[in-house]
Amino acid sequence: MNTIGIIANPASGKDIRRLVSHAxxxxxxxxxxxxxxxxxxxxxxxxxxxxxxxDTFIIGYKVVEELTTSKELQxxxxxxxxxxxxSVRDTIRATEIMEEKSIRCIVVxxxxxxxxxxxxxxxxxxxxxxSTGTNNVYxxxxxxxxxxxxxxxxxxxMCDMDETCTRDKRIEIYKDGNLVDIALVDCVISKQTYIGxxxxxKSADIxxxxxxxxxxxxxxxxxxxxxxxxxxxxxxxxxxxxxxxxENELMAPIxxxxxxxxxxxxxxxxxxxxxxxxxxxxxxxxxxDGEREIPFKKNQIFQFKITRDGPYRVNIRKTLESAQEKGxxxx
Numbered sequence: 560m561n562t563i564g565i566i567a568n569p570a571s572g573k574d575i576r577r578l579v580s581h582a583x584x585x586x587x588x589x590x591x592x593x594x595x596x597x598x599x600x601x602x603x604x605x606x607x608x609x610x611x612x613x614d615t616f617i618i619g620y621k622v623v624e625e626l627t628t629s630k631e632l633q634x635x636x637x638x639x640x641x642x643x644x645x646s647v648r649d650t651i652r653a654t655e656i657m658e659e660k661s662i663r664c665i666v667v668x669x670x671x672x673x674x675x676x677x678x679x680x681x682x683x684x685x686x687x688x689x690s691t692g693t694n695n696v697y698x699x700x701x702x703x704x705x706x707x708x709x710x711x712x713x714x715x716x717m718c719d720m721d722e723t724c725t726r727d728k729r730i731e732i733y734k735d736g737n738l739v740d741i742a743l744v745d746c747v748i749s750k751q752t753y754i755g756x757x758x759x760x761k762s763a764d765i766x767x768x769x770x771x772x773x774x775x776x777x778x779x780x781x782x783x784x785x786x787x788x789x790x791x792x793x794x795x796x797x798x799x800x801x802x803x804x805x806e807n808e809l810m811a812p813i814x815x816x817x818x819x820x821x822x823x824x825x826x827x828x829x830x831x832x833x834x835x836x837x838x839x840x841x842x843x844x845x846x847x848d849g850e851r852e853i854p855f856k857k858n859q860i861f862q863f864k865i866t867r868d869g870p871y872r873v874n875i876r877k878t879l880e881s882a883q884e885k886g887x888x889x890x
Contacts, residue, residue, distance in 0.1 A: 567593075711877045732853065746845060768783050802828040834862050
């Protein structure tokens, strides 16, 4: 059966960075509208069933109710039968269930943190990541209708998967030889010692940034590398840079509407699979894709490795171009 899954994070775009910058707000009502457009485009393009993660804002139930009332819904939409607690565990579990059901394409609405949560349990299912968060380096800002068409092209196999999907990079964090966690975009070593609101936003507390990708147009801490060194998704390397030390002073867009002067060293490239270590000079915390996750103590040693074991990401434009060549839009 031609199926797609949708994971919409109701908490995305609500962290402290909203209060200290001028970031775009995508509220939960708009997420409902985006999901409706995805489903309507997908059903019109050949998808036979949609699965949706349950959430605390009941986005999926609202979508089904409104599309049923308007008599636009023509295919079954199933809300996953799972317990939720309003945490990142909901996203991780929903991804696992969708893979167990062999869903052919997963669409996730959120920011970098939501995509990272999906990446912790996804294996080979093609992923489309839609930006509705605060810092959005990994997700793309795409119209829901286009997302639905692309997901349908993947689900119905009406495109060349080898040309339209690529395996992304990720940063792996190890302690005592064991994998502790991952990041898709950046890993930030910070002097902050508490998790608090989770989002990290003060550059003065940062010692080092490790990235899998970096570009001046990427808002967030990966841009500290990006304004000095480009690291593209297709490059077989990542990079790291020391922050608040070194001889270079750069201007970087560390948050929406915020250009900040940052003193840095020269960035160092790291080849895929290269394991490098860092002994922590103080108590602090490691932030992954903008969220504080791993507390550490002085003199603890962590290892980092950049690999190409991230999600199997869908290139929207290439997917629709390939589908068009195969007659996807002909009826």
